[in-house]
Amino acid sequence: MIDEILRFNRQFVEDKGYERFATDKYPDKKIAIVTCMDTRLVELLPVALGIRNGDVKIIKNAGATITNPFDSTMRSLLIAVYELGVEEIMVIGHTNCGVQGMDADEMLHLMRERGISEEHISLMEHCGIDLRGWLHGFEDTDEAVAETVELIHHHPLMPDGITVSGYVMDTDTGFLRPIPEAVRRITR
Numbered sequence: 609m610i611d612e613i614l615r616f617n618r619q620f621v622e623d624k625g626y627e628r629f630a631t632d633k634y635p636d637k638k639i640a641i642v643t644c645m646d647t648r649l650v651e652l653l654p655v656a657l658g659i660r661n662g663d664v665k666i667i668k669n670a671g672a673t674i675t676n677p678f679d680s681t682m683r684s685l686l687i688a689v690y691e692l693g694v695e696e697i698m699v700i701g702h703t704n705c706g707v708q709g710m711d712a713d714e715m716l717h718l719m720r721e722r723g724i725s726e727e728h729i730s731l732m733e734h735c736g737i738d739l740r741g742w743l744h745g746f747e748d749t750d751e752a753v754a755e756t757v758e759l760i761h762h763h764p765l766m767p768d769g770i771t772v773s774g775y776v777m778d779t780d781t782g783f784l785r786p787i788p789e790a791v792r793r794i795t796r
Contacts, residue, residue: 631662633692640665640688642681642756643700644672644707648779653700656782665694671707672700674756675742677763686765695770697760700784701753702777708752710745749776754790761792770794 620626637659643649645668654660665688667681674681688694716729716739732739746752753774760772774790777783 629661635664635692635694637663638693638695639698640685640694641698641700642667642672644702644705645670646702649702652782671705673752674759689770697772699753699756699774700777701749702779704779705749707745708749712740712743715743750787753787757790757792761794766794768794
């Protein structure tokens with residue numbers, strides 16, 4: 609499958625298909641979006657929001673959640689704000705998310721089935737990693753989005769004036785439902 613993708617890429621470059629995507633690194637709308645890596649959102653989210661190449665920074669991860677103040681998503685947001693001019697942050701979860709209801713013990717079981725040794729699992733735990741907490745999903749999408757909004761809002765390195773808001777997208781229709789209790793403007 610990767611070979612097929614690489615063949616397509618060579619043809620894309622040869623045909624100069626990249627020309628219609630030309631832009632720079634600064635988001636025109638000064639917005640960063642934290643959303644899920646779900647395959648249903650790859651084309652749906654930008655089209656449903658009228659976003660074009662160059663408009664926003666999109667940061668994707670499993671569940672559109674930030675698990676701690678020092679994870680890579682939070683780092684990306686700080687870079688987007690300080691280096692790329694972002695003034696607003698949208699956290700967009702979605703319906704029927706695979707992370708919703710995800711069970712850490714089941715994930716560890718699957719790791720063991722795929723050959724991850726007890727030694728490696730124990731090593732992670734002895735290094736201070738709470739594997740069950742890190743691998744656990746969430747039960748309620750609205751709550752998970754609201755918690756992520758709160759974490760961003762209260763992050764000590766996030767500057768004044770940044771607006772952070774939370775939403776849930778319907779993966780069938782693209783409808784973006786605001787979470788009223790998940791709208792914050794940072795003022796210190």
